[in-house]
Amino acid sequence: MNTFRKLVLWLMLSAGAFLFFAMxxxxxxxxxxxxxxxxxxxTIDFTEECMVFLTMLPLAFVALEKKHIKFSILEEQFSPKVKKLMKLIQYVLSLGISxxxxxxxxxNFLQSVKxxxxxxxVDLPIWPATFIVFFSFLILTLVWGVLLVxxxxDKDGT
Structure with missing residues (x-):
């Protein structure tokens, strides 16, 4: 699990490197x-490609660290059991969607390679960007699975 967290952190940091490269x-x-x-x-083409990396790579880090948008006002009105149920529903839906x-x-990646x-x-192949989108969603799906498990x-409902 620690290696997985390091991978997710590395993806987030590499997104920062792409930001500096684009700048x-x-x-x-x-x-x-x-x-x-x-x-x-x-210049615009390279910056657009960097934006794909910049927006997609940190998604798993945000989810793993639970820094995504929360509805605290709604959530705080419920008991711990209902909160846990809401969290489980969120993780199942997020896992399914991602x-x-x-x-x-x-x-899409396979088609762009084919x-x-x-x-x-500028003649840039699209497949690296489509691979990053696929890879980012793969890691994000794994993160949602880890959070669901x-x-x-979790026995205390937090």
Whole structure:
């Protein structure tokens, strides 16, 4: 379990690295445009690709650390048993939805590899981004499963 948590943390930190990379590309483009009057080709395309990594990779970390949006005002009005039931329902629904999305993104990834789909503008293959979306949802599905099992094993209802 500790290795899994390290993997999820590594994914979140790598998203931060992609943020710095995207910022670096944009800063270099701005400086190049202002000083040399020439824009770096493909800056927007590379930044868009970084945004896929930036938004998808930290999802599992947010779920594992339970930092996702909660409805505390609604939740605090119920007894611990009802809260636990609500949490179980949330985890089951989240597991089902992310599992479904994981399967669909896997097929999307396979299709983009099969046809070697390229991004317009700078010729970038789309498959790395579709793989990251699939992989992120796979890890997120595993996280929801882990949280569901932990919640089922929890005896005190918290």
């Amino acid at each position: 670096g590309i944009n800063i270099c483009d701005i400086i190049s445009t202002k000083i040399f009057k020439v824009s770096i080709p493909g 599992g479904f999305v994981c399967v669909r993104t896997f097929y 046809v070697m789909e390229m991004k317009r503008g 932990e919640s089922l094993e």
